Amino acid sequence: xxxxxxxxxxxxxxxxxxxxxxxxxxxxxxxxxxxxxxxxxxxxxxxxxxxxxxxxxxxxxxxxxxxxxxxxxxxxxxxxxxxxxxxxxxxxxxxxxxxxxxxxxxxxxxxxxxxxxxxxxxxxxxxxxxxxxxxxxxxxxxxxxxxxxxxxxxxxxxxxxx
Numbered sequence: 001x002x003x004x005x006x007x008x009x010x011x012x013x014x015x016x017x018x019x020x021x022x023x024x025x026x027x028x029x030x031x032x033x034x035x036x037x038x039x040x041x042x043x044x045x046x047x048x049x050x051x052x053x054x055x056x057x058x059x060x061x062x063x064x065x066x067x068x069x070x071x072x073x074x075x076x077x078x079x080x081x082x083x084x085x086x087x088x089x090x091x092x093x094x095x096x097x098x099x100x101x102x103x104x105x106x107x108x109x110x111x112x113x114x115x116x117x118x119x120x121x122x123x124x125x126x127x128x129x130x131x132x133x134x135x136x137x138x139x140x141x142x143x144x145x146x147x148x149x150x151x152x153x154x155x156x157x158x159x160x161x162x
Contacts, residue, residue, distance in 0.1 A: 001079040003090070007034060009099060010061060011070030016105040017158040018070040022115040025083040025137070033057050034071055037083075039138035042112070045148045049155060067159065070103060072096075074111075074119040084139065085115040093123035100125055108158030110151075112136055129158075 006023055021034070028036035035042035047054045052063040064071055076094040081087045100106060109127055111117035113135030120130060133154050134140055134147050 001081060001089075003077050003079055004029060005077045006073040006075055006094065007032070009070060009072035009094075010034070010064055011072070011099075011103060012065055012068070013102065014068050014105055015070035015103050016068045016107045017155065018072065018100075018103065018106055018109045019112060020109060020116050020120055021071075021073045021112045022085055022119055023073055023075045023078055023080065023088060027083070034060075035136065037138060040136050041138075041144050041147050042136040044144075045136065045151045046155075048148065049152050068105070069155075069159075070106075072099065074116055074123060083137075085113070088115070091119070093119070096120070096124045100127065107160075108154070110154050110158060113140070 025037050028034060043054050043060055046063055050063060050067055054060050054063060074093055075091050077092045078088045079090045108129045111120050111132045117132040131154055133151050134142050136147060
C-alpha cells in the first residue's frame with residue numbers, strides 16, 4: 001500500500017471560513033484537484049450558493065478566494081486502499097496549529113463529513129466554532145438537496161451572509 005499525500009492548503013490571510021476534509025480521494029489525487037470526483041457535490045453546492053461559474057479548476061480557486069474560504073485536509077498523509085474513509089490507516093496530520101495562526105480572520109471551521117470532524121478533534125487545536133456538515137462525497141447517499149441545505153446554512157453562518 002502506497003503512502004498518499006494531501007495537497008497544500010488554499011487560503012489567504014483574509015480567509016474567515018475553513019473547510020477541512022480528511023484526505024483527497026484517489027480521483028482527486030490523480031487530477032491534483034480538491035474534490036475532483038465528478039460526482040462529489042462540493043463544487044456544485046458552492047457554485048450554486050455563490051452563483052459562481054466553475055468551468056475550470058482556476059474558477060473553483062477563484063470562488064474560494066473571492067468568498068474568503070480556505071480549504072485543506074486534516075491529514076497530510078496516510079495509507080488507504082481506494083478512496084473509502086474506512087480504509088484510511090497510518091495517519092499523519094497536517095500542522096493545523098501553525099496553519100490556523102496564519103488565518104487571523106477565521107470565524108468557523110466546517111469539517112466535510114464525520115471522519116474529518118473526528119480527525120480534527122483528535123489532531124487539531126482547540127477552536128470555538130467547529131461544525132460538521134454531511135460529506136459531499138458521492139459515497140454519502142444523502143440527497144444532494146439535503147447536503148446543499150446543510151452546507152448552505154453553515155457557510156452562510158460562517159461568513160455571516162444572508
